[in-house]
Amino acid sequence: MGNQSLSLHFKTEKVYEGFAQMEGVMTTTEQGLRMEYVIKDNFIGVLKGNKKSILIPYGAIAEVDYKRNLFVSRFRISVNDMEVLGKFPGAKNGRLSLKVMRRNKDMALRMQEHLRWRLGYVTIERGSDVDPFLGP
Secondary structure, rough: OOOOOOOEEEEEEEEOOOOOEEEEEEOOOOOOEEEEEEEEEEOOOOOOOOOOEEEHHHHEEEEEEEEEEOOOEEEEHHHHHHHHOOOOOOOEOEEEEEOOHHHHHHHHHHHHHHHHHHHHHHHHHHHOEEEEOOOO
């Protein structure tokens, strides 16, 4: 499980107070979760820049959660240091909420499982007494 690379496409319309949208892909790497994205104007859909990316180290990820309901599916990532996200569009208080297309739900579940496994591995490496799945 630890050596496989997974990719999940995402988007969000809540960038720059709703004036733009972001589309991208998150990919697992040996170092962390790579987030590559582009920003588009929300009015006519024109690209507003080149592809950008950030790397979120596994040790900086506090929680991942994939939720789906009747209308929308969201992949949420929380980090334990807000600086890790830097100026990532749509990040608020160290949290990201990214829309996932329904056709990608199986991959979103696999990504959630993989990231939770990595978080557990990082916790064990650090020697923490807190079980990442059961809590303190």
